[in-house]
Amino acid sequence: xxxxxxxxxxxxGLFYTLAQFHSTAVPYDSLVIRQYQQAKDWMLxxxxxxxxxxxxxxxxxxxxxxxxxxxYYGVNQFQRKKYKQAKxxxxxxxxxxxxxxxWSDSSFVFIERVDCIERGYIEVxxxxxxxxxxxxxxxxxxxxxxxxxxxxSVCQGKGVVVTGGNxxxxxxxxxKCSGTGIVLCSTCNGSTYAHGExxxxxxxxxxxxxxxxxxxx
Numbered sequence: 001x002x003x004x005x006x007x008x009x010x011x012x013g014l015f016y017t018l019a020q021f022h023s024t025a026v027p028y029d030s031l032v033i034r035q036y037q038q039a040k041d042w043m044l045x046x047x048x049x050x051x052x053x054x055x056x057x058x059x060x061x062x063x064x065x066x067x068x069x070x071x072y073y074g075v076n077q078f079q080r081k082k083y084k085q086a087k088x089x090x091x092x093x094x095x096x097x098x099x100x101x102x103w104s105d106s107s108f109v110f111i112e113r114v115d116c117i118e119r120g121y122i123e124v125x126x127x128x129x130x131x132x133x134x135x136x137x138x139x140x141x142x143x144x145x146x147x148x149x150x151x152x153s154v155c156q157g158k159g160v161v162v163t164g165g166n167x168x169x170x171x172x173x174x175x176k177c178s179g180t181g182i183v184l185c186s187t188c189n190g191s192t193y194a195h196g197e198x199x200x201x202x203x204x205x206x207x208x209x210x211x212x213x214x215x216x217x
């Protein structure tokens with residue numbers, strides 16, 4: 001639904017800018033006007049590959065073109081699922097017109113969607129599920145799961161460390177765990193309980209949660 005509404009808004013904008021293009025005296029070469037209009041006409045009927053060809057001809061002219069061409073190029077590339085090029089178009093438009101222009105908000109929305117598609121998910125802020133938003137935890141240690149001990153990180157729980165080469169290996173008792181293979185949990189010091197800042201949200205009470213990307217056209 002959001003995708004459909006967004007694209008309808010874009011295409012209404014196409015009609016608007018086409019009208020503005022014809023009604024306002026603009027200092028653009030006639031070839032620019034022709035190729036730009038062709039690109040948007042193709043977009044209006046859903047012929048995005050043809051529109052892309054028109055945009056390529058427009059850019060190849062190396063003449064002054066409307067700033068909005070970068071935005072519509074981005075929209076067209078998004079429809080073609082060329083997300084990297086789409087993002088470049090929107091970023092170019094924002095660079096040219098800033099964050100308060102007609103299509104700035106729409107550009108930011110598209111960029112967020114492109115980023116989401118590239119990652120495969122979207123991150124949203126939500127109440128931390130571990131500390132229930134308090135920012136602190138008091139309960140079974142989250143590192144050792146309430147056991148109070150962990151396998152030694154130096155010897156990986158074997159109790160010995162190996163030195164030397166393949167032909168002359170030496171086995172010595174691990175210096176960190178004294179050969180036991182087990183050490184006290186560094187979080188709770190063996191108490192099996194953790195008190196203090198929530199490790200998930202770093203004491204903020206808010207954590208980022210991953211959600212699926214919105215539907216794409």
